[in-house]
Amino acid sequence: MSIEALLETYLDECARQGVQAEARAVASRREELVARNGAVESDGVADDTVVSLAMGEGDRRVVLANGVDADPREVVDEGVAVLHAMSAFDGTGRVGMVANAGSGQCAGRTAGSLAEVRDELLDRSRLAEARECELRSTQIARSVHFVSSKTRLTYRTSLASLLLRATRSNEDDEAVHVDSSDSGPDMRVLLDAFDTRILHNVRRQLTAPALPVARALPVRVVLDGRVAAALVWMLAESLSAEAVEQGWSLFQGRLGQTVSSDLVSVVDDPMLAGGPRCFPFDDEGVPACRRTFIDHGKLTGFLGSRAFVETVEGSRPGHARQPDATSAPRPAPSNFFIEPAETPLLLDAPTLRIVQTHGIRLANNITGEFSTGATGLVEDDGKVWRVTGLSMAGNVIDLFRGVEGLGTGLQWSVPDETEASFGSPDLLVRGLTIGR
Amino acid sequence: MNLVSPQADEYEVVRRALLRSTSVGVDSANVFIERRRKVAVRFADSRIVDLAVSRRAGSCARWISSRDSRYRAVDSIDPSTVALCVGGDSTQLTRLPTSGTAGGAIETAEDVKKLVGELDRAARDTDSRVRQVLVDAEWQEQLVVVVTLDGIVAEKRHLRYLTVRVVAGEGCRVAAGFYTPASSDPSSGLDPVQIGREAARRAVTSLAGWPVPPRRMPVVVGPGRGMVLIHEACCHPLEADEISRGSIYAGCLGQRIAAPGVSIVDDPLVPTGVGTYQWDDEGTPASATIMVEDGILRSYLTDAATAVQLGVRKTSNGRREGFLDIPIPRMSNTCVRPGDLDPEQIIANTTSGLYAQHVGGGEVVEATGDFAFRVLNGFLIEDGKLADPVQETTVQGNGTEVLLGIDAVGNDVRLGAAKCGKFSALVPVGVQGPTLRIRSLLVGGTGE
Numbered sequence: 016m017s018i019e020a021l022l023e024t025y026l027d028e029c030a031r032q033g034v035q036a037e038a039r040a041v042a043s044r045r046e047e048l049v050a051r052n053g054a055v056e057s058d059g060v061a062d063d064t065v066v067s068l069a070m071g072e073g074d075r076r077v078v079l080a081n082g083v084d085a086d087p088r089e090v091v092d093e094g095v096a097v098l099h100a101m102s103a104f105d106g107t108g109r110v111g112m113v114a115n116a117g118s119g120q121c122a123g124r125t126a127g128s129l130a131e132v133r134d135e136l137l138d139r140s141r142l143a144e145a146r147e148c149e150l151r152s153t154q155i156a157r158s159v160h161f162v163s164s165k166t167r168l169t170y171r172t173s174l175a176s177l178l179l180r181a182t183r184s185n186e187d188d189e190a191v192h193v194d195s196s197d198s199g200p201d202m203r204v205l206l207d208a209f210d211t212r213i214l215h216n217v218r219r220q221l222t223a224p225a226l227p228v229a230r231a232l233p234v235r236v237v238l239d240g241r242v243a244a245a246l247v248w249m250l251a252e253s254l255s256a257e258a259v260e261q262g263w264s265l266f267q268g269r270l271g272q273t274v275s276s277d278l279v280s281v282v283d284d285p286m287l288a289g290g291p292r293c294f295p296f297d298d299e300g301v302p303a304c305r306r307t308f309i310d311h312g313k314l315t316g317f318l319g320s321r322a323f324v325e326t327v328e329g330s331r332p333g334h335a336r337q338p339d340a341t342s343a344p345r346p347a348p349s350n351f352f353i354e355p356a357e358t359p360l361l362l363d364a365p366t367l368r369i370v371q372t373h374g375i376r377l378a379n380n381i382t383g384e385f386s387t388g389a390t391g392l393v394e395d396d397g398k399v400w401r402v403t404g405l406s407m408a409g410n411v412i413d414l415f416r417g418v419e420g421l422g423t424g425l426q427w428s429v430p431d432e433t434e435a436s437f438g439s440p441d442l443l444v445r446g447l448t449i450g451r
Numbered sequence: 452m453n454l455v456s457p458q459a460d461e462y463e464v465v466r467r468a469l470l471r472s473t474s475v476g477v478d479s480a481n482v483f484i485e486r487r488r489k490v491a492v493r494f495a496d497s498r499i500v501d502l503a504v505s506r507r508a509g510s511c512a513r514w515i516s517s518r519d520s521r522y523r524a525v526d527s528i529d530p531s532t533v534a535l536c537v538g539g540d541s542t543q544l545t546r547l548p549t550s551g552t553a554g555g556a557i558e559t560a561e562d563v564k565k566l567v568g569e570l571d572r573a574a575r576d577t578d579s580r581v582r583q584v585l586v587d588a589e590w591q592e593q594l595v596v597v598v599t600l601d602g603i604v605a606e607k608r609h610l611r612y613l614t615v616r617v618v619a620g621e622g623c624r625v626a627a628g629f630y631t632p633a634s635s636d637p638s639s640g641l642d643p644v645q646i647g648r649e650a651a652r653r654a655v656t657s658l659a660g661w662p663v664p665p666r667r668m669p670v671v672v673g674p675g676r677g678m679v680l681i682h683e684a685c686c687h688p689l690e691a692d693e694i695s696r697g698s699i700y701a702g703c704l705g706q707r708i709a710a711p712g713v714s715i716v717d718d719p720l721v722p723t724g725v726g727t728y729q730w731d732d733e734g735t736p737a738s739a740t741i742m743v744e745d746g747i748l749r750s751y752l753t754d755a756a757t758a759v760q761l762g763v764r765k766t767s768n769g770r771r772e773g774f775l776d777i778p779i780p781r782m783s784n785t786c787v788r789p790g791d792l793d794p795e796q797i798i799a800n801t802t803s804g805l806y807a808q809h810v811g812g813g814e815v816v817e818a819t820g821d822f823a824f825r826v827l828n829g830f831l832i833e834d835g836k837l838a839d840p841v842q843e844t845t846v847q848g849n850g851t852e853v854l855l856g857i858d859a860v861g862n863d864v865r866l867g868a869a870k871c872g873k874f875s876a877l878v879p880v881g882v883q884g885p886t887l888r889i890r891s892l893l894v895g896g897t898g899e
Contacts, residue, residue, distance in 0.1 A: 045775065051696075057756075059522030061775045063509065080505035082526050093556055097504065100557045147697045147818070151874065182697060182818040190699065192818035261495045262583050263618050263625075341505030342491065374814045374823035379843055381618055381627040386845035386895045388814075388823035403821065406665050406847060406895025431875040450665025450895050 022162040028091040035071045037163040046129040050140035051149045065340035070094040075101045080341035126173035126201040145181040166300045172293045175202040183221045193220045198291035198429040226400035233365035240426030243439035245375045249411040252380040255346045256323035256330035270329045274314045275415035280354040281309035290350035291436035298344040299335040318346040352438030356421040365395040383411040406450035417446035468534035478759045482598040484510040490559040494567045494586040504556040509774035512537045515756045573647030578655045583618040597734035609637045619654035628654030633868035636723040660842035669804035670892045676867030678882035682785045683813030684822040684850040690780040691757035693817040708748045709854035715743040719783035724881030725868040726783035733769035740766040754780045772876040787884030790860025794886035797859045799835040806830045820850035848892040861886030
């Protein structure tokens with residue numbers, strides 16, 4: 016039985032029992048190659064298909080995720096029973112189960128296989144400056160099928176990730192370690208940009224001499240795009256209509272107000288060319304749309320899904336995402352980024368560039384406070400020194416209010432536990448507390 | 452919850468296929484087969500926001516040599532299909548409809564709803580400044596079968612994991628209380644009233660917190676979840692894949708790496724610990740591994756591949772998030788053995804410093820030992836007494852200075868739970884231990 020026919024079977028079974036439903040199947044192939052110092056350490060392939068059935072009745076919803084071997088009738092029977100049981104709960108959830116009308120096949124995007132670039136990956140895992148060099152590469156290809164009473168959609172998508180981990184012993188026999196990553200639609204694309212987006216950064220950090228202890232840190236601070244991208248995650252959490260409705264968003268009651276520097280515009284673009292993610296539709300079947308949430312400092316909207324359209328002002332559907340196929344969809348971004356500038360950031364004074372952080376994902380997205388370990392490069396008149404063991408603390412709202420300059424290129428942070436990617440150019444900021 | 456599962460001996464056909472597929476030069480091979488059911492509930496505004504029931508099943512075959520390893524994972528547990536796949540034929544992947552896929556979710560959902568409802572009421576009744584109670588509840592049952600060249604083992608594992616965030620507010624000040632109570636024993640009770648009150652207390656205490664200035668100071672870490680510090684700062688670099696990459700503890704077996712009196716054990720058999728199992732995910736029988744004994748490094752944590760690579764014994768630490776991931780050396784329950792001191796004595800003997808009462812997560816760079824971990828609830832220590840609460844902050848340093856700098860070990864052992872991510876794979880880990888004092892660490896805050 017084809018995937019499409021299986022999904023139709025689920026819907027037919029739901030219709031027979033008088034329950035609204037949407038069915039979504041994601042067939043994934045993940046290829047992985049870990050190469051170390053020019054040799055293969057591990058490689059493998061994983062195939063997986065998950066069928067996710069969202070069933071609604073009244074204001075209740077349950078999501079059931081199974082493999083393709085599950086019996087649709089048993090799954091639907093269970094879903095109906097859970098929905099009925101939920102009606103006995105106090106004040107259970109709320110949903111919109113009215114799907115968009117439409118159908119079609121969207122090409123989305125496809126990607127090559129790691130096998131095609133295997134030799135190049137092995138070659139890239141050698142680095143003369145490093146005593147230890149590991150390159151972790153992953154290529155994921157997915158085929159997504161979505162079926163509701165009004166909608167039939169199919170598209171393909173892909174995600175490639177590279178992580179280079181290099182360690183060098185410096186002149187004092189101390190270990191200097193750099194992790195540098197990149198993500199995009201296809202491994203071929205990442206390898207073509209490897210020198211400029213990964214290797215340059217790694218070599219610069221590995222080979223820079225340590226900043227003398229007696230030398231003070233510059234006052235001017237730039238967050239490297241990779242570091243800033245990780246903080247953009249905190250903005251996304253607070254820009255979710257769900258956070259607004261639950262009363263814990265940092266942007267509660269701020270629609271239409273100035274919430275950041277007027278240099279900052281924050282965009283979500285599910286179809287961004289070259290962006291790590293490619294989602295022609297969201298996980299409720301709503302067509303992709305580029306939206307601006309902070310427009311030159313002014314808050315213009317929230318990430319929404321059908322459930323929040325009527326209750327959260329400024330939210331629009333089209334951003335429903337299942338963090339994984341076994342979870343309920345909720346508002347979340349796709350390629351979510353700060354718009355880069357058109358002209359390069361001019362740094363004509365000594366600058367501390369924060370290039371790595373440890374623990375930035377441990378920040379508090381309810382208060383906006385963050386406090387992390389950090390590694391920086393001090394840049395002064397063409398010379399570069401490395402400084403480790405820093406602490407970097409602040410509040411994300413204050414940080415984005417204090418943006419005084421933007422770089423031109425986007426760097427991406429792709430957390431494992433979400434279906435989102437966060438991007439930022441380099442940011443010249445004030446208001447951070449740097450400890451040493 | 453009851454899982455309908457194939458019997459382990461049905462997989463003899465897989466074992467025979469594994470024997471046939473294992474060529475000369477392969478040191479070991481195994482097939483991990485799992486069936487997992489999860490009920491996940493998100494709770495906010497005193498109601499269930501959504502509920503998801505998932506059932507996933509699949510298998511992963513892996514062949515390991517001293518040079519490299521390779522794997523093949525598929526979403527099937529049908530013995531003949533898995534055997535075909537092990538034999539290299541994945542073109543005939545068939546996934547026959549399985550019966551008994553449903554059942555049990557309603558009871559689980561009702562259990563969760565009752566517990567979370569009581570938790571919510573307890574939190575809100577604790578203090579009028581509580582504005583929101585957010586709970587993610589995960590009730591999971593996993594049946595694992597591991598086929599090795601020598602035999603077949605099977606085990607059923609449970610996980611009940613709550614992620615509780617209580618938001619408190621006073622005027623324009625907002626603070627959050629974070630708590631992750633969990634258990635691997637489905638019959639052991641999670642006390643909703645205690646959990647709700649505790650999370651609310653943490654949130655309200657944070658409301659009064661002051662920003663701590665960024666400076667070095669003695670840090671006293673609370674028992675239980677506080678051992679995340681040891682997990683992050685000291686034990687990740689003892690995982691054998693990190694050793695093979697040249698971690699700070701590579702080549703240090705038999706050497707002093709911690710202060711006298713400090714003993715750390717990885718124990719996958721701690722009752723109710725969320726990192727507890729009878730067999731690891733490669734079929735190695737679980738047993739406690741003494742990593743550090745009275746300050747001396749005794750063992751690394753290995754899986755099958757790193758044991759072969761390093762030429763040391765397997766320590767039952769091959770763990771994976773699921774069948775789509777390969778096992779790597781991971782901690783189970785990280786246990787710091789108790790000392791003689793009452794925790795009150797440790798505070799009283801500290802002239803000034805930070806008391807990290809409750810901690811969140813952490814991160815470490817294994818090659819250098821540099822780490823950071825989050826202090827969610829902390830107090831300044833002044834003249835041997837707890838003084839003002841501090842805002843959430845981060846403590847950082849180097850793992851070597853932590854272990855060598857432990858100068859007081861309490862007698863108040865507690866067990867905590869966390870989830871640990873490594874190379875995209877998230878596994879539940881237990882942390883068990885007493886109050887500890889570290890001589891000096893960098894506390895990073897925004898205070899003057």
